[in-house]
Amino acid sequence: MFPFTEDCLAACDIEDARRWYEQKAEGLGRKFTRAVAETYLRIAENPELYPRVNHRTRKWRIRGFPYGVVYLFDGELVKIVAVLHAKRGPKALTARLPDTKPITAE
DSSP states (O other): OOOEEEOHHHHHHHHHHHHHHHHHSTTHHHHHHHHHHHHHHHHHHOTTSSOBSBSSEEEEEOTTSSEEEEEEEOSSOEEEEEEEETTSOHHHHHHHSTTOOBOOOO
């Protein structure tokens, strides 16, 4: 298992979504945070398994919720950079990582 860190903006993403889900149904916010934690552990176990978003980042969806965890992996450390709703476009990620370029067919 690889060590991981969580960017403060990713932590804010989680808290915002947790609050929203908790307002919808009591306990749903806790269920969301547990699903995020499980996703983090799966990523840390095998970070290269999940699909690339661009040349620097990868993304894996959170089971049971329309969110994905976006992260960087340098071969030694996983850095969680965002936890974004599936409907958020690529601009949401580009704003956080301005030097990312989408993967293009060569």
